[in-house]
Amino acid sequence: xxxxxxxxxxxxxxxxxxxxxxxxxxxxFLLFSLLDSVRSAFAGAGSSVAGLNRLVTISKISFxxxxxxxxxxxxxxxxxxxxxxxANWFGGIYQDPKNFxxxxxxxxxxxxxxxxxxxxxxxxxxxxxxxxxxVVGEQLAQRFNWKIGDKLxxxxxxxxxxxxxxxxxxDLVGIYHIADPKQQARENLLLFNWDYFDEARALGNGSIGxxxxxxxxxxxxxxxxxxxxxxxxxxxxxxxxxxxxxFQLAFASQFxxxxxxxxxxxxxxxxxxxxxxxxxxxxxxxxxxPELAILKTIGFSNGSVLGLLLAEALLLLLLGxxxxxxxxxxxxxALQKTTGFTLQPIVSSPAVWARSLALMTLIGVLVGxxxxxxxxxxxxxxxxxxx
Amino acid sequence: MSALVDLRNVSKTYVRGVQKVEVLHGIDMEIRAGDFxxxxxxxxxxxxxxxxxxxxxxxxxxxxxxxxxxxxxxxSESALARWRAAHVGFVFQFYNLLxxxxxxxxxxxxxxxxxxxxxxxxxxAQIALQLVGLADRAAHKPxxxxxxxxxxxxxxRAIVSDPTLLVCDEPTGxxxxxxxxxxxxxxxxxxxxxxxxxxxxxxDPKAAEFARRIVHLDxxxxxxxxxxxxx
Numbered sequence: 001x002x003x004x005x006x007x008x009x010x011x012x013x014x015x016x017x018x019x020x021x022x023x024x025x026x027x028x029f030l031l032f033s034l035l036d037s038v039r040s041a042f043a044g045a046g047s048s049v050a051g052l053n054r055l056v057t058i059s060k061i062s063f064x065x066x067x068x069x070x071x072x073x074x075x076x077x078x079x080x081x082x083x084x085x086x087a088n089w090f091g092g093i094y095q096d097p098k099n100f101x102x103x104x105x106x107x108x109x110x111x112x113x114x115x116x117x118x119x120x121x122x123x124x125x126x127x128x129x130x131x132x133x134x135v136v137g138e139q140l141a142q143r144f145n146w147k148i149g150d151k152l153x154x155x156x157x158x159x160x161x162x163x164x165x166x167x168x169x170x171d172l173v174g175i176y177h178i179a180d181p182k183q184q185a186r187e188n189l190l191l192f193n194w195d196y197f198d199e200a201r202a203l204g205n206g207s208i209g210x211x212x213x214x215x216x217x218x219x220x221x222x223x224x225x226x227x228x229x230x231x232x233x234x235x236x237x238x239x240x241x242x243x244x245x246x247f248q249l250a251f252a253s254q255f256x257x258x259x260x261x262x263x264x265x266x267x268x269x270x271x272x273x274x275x276x277x278x279x280x281x282x283x284x285x286x287x288x289x290p291e292l293a294i295l296k297t298i299g300f301s302n303g304s305v306l307g308l309l310l311a312e313a314l315l316l317l318l319l320g321x322x323x324x325x326x327x328x329x330x331x332x333x334a335l336q337k338t339t340g341f342t343l344q345p346i347v348s349s350p351a352v353w354a355r356s357l358a359l360m361t362l363i364g365v366l367v368g369x370x371x372x373x374x375x376x377x378x379x380x381x382x383x384x385x386x387x
Numbered sequence: 388m389s390a391l392v393d394l395r396n397v398s399k400t401y402v403r404g405v406q407k408v409e410v411l412h413g414i415d416m417e418i419r420a421g422d423f424x425x426x427x428x429x430x431x432x433x434x435x436x437x438x439x440x441x442x443x444x445x446x447x448x449x450x451x452x453x454x455x456x457x458x459x460x461x462x463s464e465s466a467l468a469r470w471r472a473a474h475v476g477f478v479f480q481f482y483n484l485l486x487x488x489x490x491x492x493x494x495x496x497x498x499x500x501x502x503x504x505x506x507x508x509x510x511x512a513q514i515a516l517q518l519v520g521l522a523d524r525a526a527h528k529p530x531x532x533x534x535x536x537x538x539x540x541x542x543x544r545a546i547v548s549d550p551t552l553l554v555c556d557e558p559t560g561x562x563x564x565x566x567x568x569x570x571x572x573x574x575x576x577x578x579x580x581x582x583x584x585x586x587x588x589x590x591d592p593k594a595a596e597f598a599r600r601i602v603h604l605d606x607x608x609x610x611x612x613x614x615x616x617x618x
Binding site: 002003005006009010012013290291293294295296297298299300301302303380381384 | 439442444445464465468469471472473477479483485486487488492496497499500505544
C-alpha cells in the first residue's frame, strides 16, 4: 500500500491523458459486459429442458416455419402434459415502425399457461369473449397511454386480411401486470385472439407459429419434450421442443450468428483498447525516464520499478473496467425496462465479472509489460545523462 | 579518520557502438570518513563517472572500490540497489524531484524502502526538511518552489535515511550565486555538524572552496589533490 502514492502520482502526472485513457477503458468494458451477457445468453440457451414446467414447441426446420393447429389435441394428450396452447407471431406496426413491440395472436387458453400475467378475472373473461379483443402489458399501455376500451389499429407486415386490408383493429379489453422485475420486459407485448386472426387472414389459415406446453411435473420435462417431438417424427412438420428461453433467443438469432458478431465486435474493441492504452503507457514511461532513474538511484530495485509500472497499467484497467461493468449493470436495467423484445434482460452476472476481471488483468499486464520492461532495463547513468 | 572510500586502480571504459572510450585510467584514491571532497576538472575529465562509481550507480571496468570496507564493485545489481538505499544519499544538478509529489512525499521516497511506518516516515521527512530550513514548505510541490528550495528538498531526500556518504553532482550548477551559497553552506553544515562524508563534483572554484579537499582530474587521471584547512 505504501507504494500506492507513487502509482497514483504517476497516473495523475497528466490528468487529462489519464482521464481519457480511463474513459476508453470504461467504454470498452461497458461494451464487453453488455455484449458478453448477450453472448453468454445465446451460448447458454442449450436444449436442456430438465426441471422446467413450461416448454415451447416449434418447427424443427426453423422458427419461421408454421405448424398445423391440429397438433394441439395430440400434444394435450401426451402423458405428463397438463395443458397446451398456441400462438402466432403477427408483426404488426402501431402508427410508425419506430414504435415496434411484439404482438402475437394467441389461443383462448394461452393466458391460463401464464399465471405470472396478472389481470383481473373480468378482463380475462372479456378477452376470451371479445372476438377482436386484445390485452397488453402495463409498460406498453403506459408507453402509448392506452386505456381499456381503446381501439388499437395495427398495420400488418406479414398477414393481410382477406379483404386486402392491412389494417387490423383490436379492442383493448385487458392490461396485465408482471410482478417479477426480471420478467417485466414481457409487459411490452400485445396479445389478441388467434380465432379472429385465423378467420380474417388471407394466408396460412389453420397453422400456428408455436405451441406452449405446460408440464405437470417439471421432473418429467425431458421425457415430455421427447414425447411431444415424437408425435411429428418423420412427418413434414417435425418439431423441436425446448425451453422458453432457448425459443426467445432463437428468435433473436434470426438476425445472424450472434456469438460470431459479438465476438468480432469485442475483439475489435479490445484490440483498439490495447493499442490505445499501450501507446499511452509507453508515452507516459518515456516522459518519466529521469524520475524512474531517480527511483533506481535511491535504491528501488529493478523488480520494484517493474512492479510499479505494471501496477499503474493494472490500476488503470481495473478502475476503468470496474466502472464500465457497474455502468453496464445500469444500462442493462434500462434496457430491460425499455426493450420491446421479450428477450431476457441482459445482466452483469458473476461469470461476466469473473471474465472481465481476468481480461482487465490480462490487458493490464499486456499494455504494462513493454514499458515495464523498459523501466527494468533502464541504466541509471544513461537515463540521468539523458541518453 | 579511517578511509571510508578506497579506490584501487579503478578504470572505466565505455563502449559506444564500435568505439571504446576509456574514461578513467587506474585511479587510486582514499576518502576518509567525515571528509568533504570536491572533484574538479574540465568537461570529459571523468569526474561524474568517478562519482557514479563511488555512489554505486555504475560498475568499474577494472580495479576495486570499497566503501565502508565493502567491495561494492562485486555486488550484484539488486544488492547494489539495497546498498545505495542504506548508505548513499544523492544530490543532482537538476534536483530530480518527482513533480507530482509534495516536498515531504519526495523526501519520504527513500524511506519507502525501509520498514518504517507511515507516521515514522512522515516524522523523519519533516525533520529532514527542518534541517534544510524548509519545514514550512512540506506541502508544496516542486513547481511551487524556487530552484534553491528544490535543491534543498533534494538534499533533505538525500539525508533522510541517514546515509554515510553524500554524493553531489554539480549541486549548484543550476542555481544563482545566492542560492548556490545557501546550498553549499548547508552541505558544509551537514559535513561539519553531522559528520556526513560528502563528495561533490563541481566546475565552480568558488563552490570547491567549501570543501576540505579538492581533487583535480584531467583526461581520466588524478592530477592534483589539495587538502585545505577546515572552513
